[in-house]
Amino acid sequence: MRLHHWIFLLQFFFSQPLFAKCGDFLNGEASESTKYNYEEIFNQILKAKCFFCHGEDGRREGGVDISTYPALIKDLKRIEKAVFIDKIMPSGDFLTAQQYAKLRAWIDAGAPE
Numbered sequence: 001m002r003l004h005h006w007i008f009l010l011q012f013f014f015s016q017p018l019f020a021k022c023g024d025f026l027n028g029e030a031s032e033s034t035k036y037n038y039e040e041i042f043n044q045i046l047k048a049k050c051f052f053c054h055g056e057d058g059r060r061e062g063g064v065d066i067s068t069y070p071a072l073i074k075d076l077k078r079i080e081k082a083v084f085i086d087k088i089m090p091s092g093d094f095l096t097a098q099q100y101a102k103l104r105a106w107i108d109a110g111a112p113e
C-alpha cells in the first residue's frame with residue numbers, strides 16, 4: 001500500500017467514536033474545545049486573574065468589564081488581543097499554561113455562554 005492509503009486508513013480509524021479520544025490525544029489540545037462555558041471560564045480563570053481590576057466594585061480599567069457575559073463579549077476582541085497577542089494582560093500575574101489553553105479553547109469555540 002502507498003503512504004497516502006495508510007494516512008487515509010489512520011484518519012478513518014481515528015474518526016470512529018471509540019477511537020476519537022486517541023485522535024484528540026494525537027492532536028494535542030483539540031479535545032479542549034467546546035467543553036467550557038462562560039461560568040466555568042469566569043470561575044476558573046477570570047475571577048482570580050482579571051475580576052479585581054475589571055468588574056469588582058465597579059472597577060473597569062481601560063473600560064473593560066469581564067464580570068458578566070454580555071459585558072465580556074462586547075470586549076472579546078480586545079481581551080483576546082491583550083492576552084494572546086500583546087500579552088499585556090493580566091497585569092502583574094500570568095495565567096498558568098492550563099489557563100491559557102482553556103481560555104484559548106473557549107474563545108476558539110466561539111466563547112459560548
Ligand code: HEC
Nearest residue numbers: 049050052053054061062064078079082083089090091092
Ligand atoms: C491589577 C489590575 C489588572 C488586572 C488583574 C487585569 N487588568 Fe486588564 N487592565 C488593567 C489596566 C490598568 C488597564 C488599562 C491599561 C491602559 O489603558 O493603558 C487594563 C486594560 C485591559 C484591556 C484593554 C486593553 C486595550 O487597550 O485594548 C483589556 C482587554 C484587559 N485589560 C483585559 C484583562 C484581562 C482579560 C485580564 C485577566 C486575564 C486582566 N485584564 C487583568 C489592569 C488590570
